[in-house]
Amino acid sequence: MHYQVGWGKAQLDITPCGYAMHGFGMPGHRATGTRNPLYARCFVIQDGDSAPLMYCCLDMGYVTHAMRSGVVAWLESQLGDDFDESRLVLTCTHTHSGPGGCAHEGLYNLVTPGFVPEHLDAVVAACGSALSQALETRAATEIRYHQQVLAEDIPVAWNRSLKAHNRNPDVTRYSPNQTHLALDRTMHLISFYRQGKVEAMLSLFGVHATCLSSHLAEYDGDNKGYASLHAESCLHAEGVENPVAIFAQGTAGDVSPHYHGPGDLKRRRKIKGEKEYAYARQNGQRQSQHALDMLAAGEGQSISGPLDGVLSYVDMSNQAVAPEFANGQTQARTSSPCHGVAFFCGTPVDGPGMPAPLGFVARRLASAERRRKLKSSSPEDRPYQELYASQGPKDILLDAGRKRVLGYRLGKIPLPDLADPLVAELKRQAKLGALENSPMVPSVLPLQIIQLGSLRLVCAPGEFTTTAGRRLVASVAKSLSLADDETCLISTYCNDYMGYVTTYEEYQEQAYEGGHTVYGQWTLGAFQTCFVTLARALKAPQENRRYDTHTLPPSVPDSELALRSNLPARN
Incomplete structure (x- = not known):
């Protein structure tokens, strides 16, 4: 089956001028230059006259409601009734070396300092430009799905919160020497073929984009950004004119790109300055090469069937x-x-x-x-x-x-x-x-499930740990009553950002991830409860769907936003 698919990418036009970057929460982590350009990358998928699915990934640390609202307003102005907000996914790579200041809420802008309207405008403009390209380049495209485990000897990811992970009764318990096994090492890949050749791809694999530390001063896409650039370069070398490769996140909450185990701090201290950029590039290229090897190894599962989506706050x-x-x-x-x-x-x-x-x-x-x-x-x-x-x-x-x-x-x-x-x-x-x-x-968060033929994608805000994400996917898949040839996946950091989601057992450890699971020890259970309700709506015929489509986040007072806008960058 062929869908009408288009893709595009556009650079984030943000000049580094001393504002602190988002991710580490360190006031001294200021951007004074750009190592590699940051991009918005988008796919648009359509079947017949129905509203298209849109998946847009930013080289940013987070997505905020302000960002999504801006993109939604742009799409409504361009597409009118042909736009369905429930079919738009806005996510990010979670690089910690990207601009902040794009939220209307107070805390995660604090370090910038404050709200920077120019940053938000640039993000919306880049998404609009990339989406425009994708809409204009729609053409008959075959979509395939692949999955493959990264071999144990590929040094790309480690569980950084092993004690918390081992508390879960439904996991294999690993020793401090086996942190590379205490995570989901499966990469999921959606590939786009024209005339038998791969021209674009979307990878889902969870690992933090924190190869680069808070001691550096340049914007950079970190490992996920390098993975995209490497894959696009390889596709271009094979004759693809305008390739787009998105390397988005899965369950990255407790997954680090740095070795964790005996001697980890000593090993990390040896990676400084230029070595950090080299390490990020190496980690990203390992992800990219795995994706390319998956494509070379087989054709994968051809995707066919309807497009759909549900979204509820x-x-x-x-x-x-x-x-x-x-x-x-x-x-x-x-x-x-x-x-x-x-x-x-x-x-x-x-x-x-x-x-x-x-x-x-x-x-x-x-x-x-x-x-x-x-x-x-x-x-x-x-x-x-x-x-x-x-x-x-x-x-x-x-x-x-x-x-x-x-x-x-x-x-x-x-x-x-x-x-x-x-x-x-x-x-x-x-x-x-x-x-x-x-x-x-x-606190009022967007929960979304989209359908791409035989695939279902749980689009969750924030950072889910390995086991928390697996349990959520299992709950949704069970509620959807999927057939043997249907697959349910998770895409995280989608549509807004509020912190972490751990399991109840992991939360009891009160490691970093549990301390940042802000709604308490039953947070995962609440997500499961609400996502199951949303899954039942998706499963029902359109005319029989009953779920909340009216609730929205409260607006932030313009007067207060003005008081924390365009604050001077610290010297």
Whole structure:
């Protein structure tokens, strides 16, 4: 079967001028140059007169609701009634060496500092340009699906949170010498053929784009960007005029591109400066070469069948979790977003955060605050019993929902500005009134499932760990009652960003990933509950679908956004 398919890519026109990059949360990680251009890459797939599927991937660290809203508005202006928002996927490579400042919420812009409208405009413009190319170049194209495990001796990915991973009862437990096995090593590949020749591809494989550290100062696509450039170069050398290769993310939440095991910190310290760029290129080319080898090894499964999609926004901060996804509990719920001490401590190899002594003190203070709240008889403290029931063992440092740090209002944090530039910026914005009615992080999140013939793609926001993603896919696939020749996959970092999703068991470890699972220990169960509801809608005939298509994220006050826009880059 042939679909009408087009593809395109466009460079992100963002001049590095000293703003901090998004990803590591380090104020000193400022962009003063560009090592390799950052791109928006897009596919448009159509069958007959129905609205097309659109998959757009950015060389960025995150996707925000502001970015998606801008792209949606552009598509509505161009396509009118021929555009169906439920069939648009906007995702990213999660490079930590890309621009920030593209969110309307407060927290993930803090390091930039603030909101940078020019960055957001450039992202929307690049997506529009790439989508225009894709729409204009639609032609008869065969689509095929391939999957193949990366051999164990290909050094491309390691589980960076092994203790948490090994808590799961449904995994093989590995030793510290086997972290390269404690992940999903399968690459999924969708390839696009014209006249028997591959001209474009989409790879899904989960590994963090953190080969490059926060000590560098140039925009760069990291391993995923290098993978795309390498694959496109190889296809061009074979005579393809305008190849597009997207290397998007699967379950990357607990997967690092750096070796983890005995001696990992010593090994990581030896990779500095130019060696980091060489390492990123090598890692990316290994991903690219695996994809190219898959294409050379066989034709894969020909894709045929209808195109479809469902999209629903869900308030993830207040979700009841079905008992089947909550270890049988009937009262399991999520809560307003909270960030644990482990989040601020970072990950030792990929991106260290606050020093260990400061982390120790923060945990003691967080525990004391918990005890005080739970012992309090004050009516205003009663909601904290529900909060801590949802958040479980997390040592809460930032209560993002209530805008408190260890119980203090943001503008009243008793830490000198000189002690931490991020705290200083947080206090400054709070005192300006720039965060009074603005969410710190998004809570109303987009959940999406698209159908491409025999493939179903779960498009999830944020970062899912290996096992969390596998469980989510299994839940959706079961609800869809897929046939033997149908496949369900996951694409992460889609349509918005709010942090991590771990399993309940992993969350108890309170490693970095658990500390950044902001809606509490039942977050994965809430995603499973909501995605299963969405899967049932997709399974039903169009005229019988009943699901929420009206809920949207709350708007951010323009007056507050203006107060944290175009703030001067720090010297």
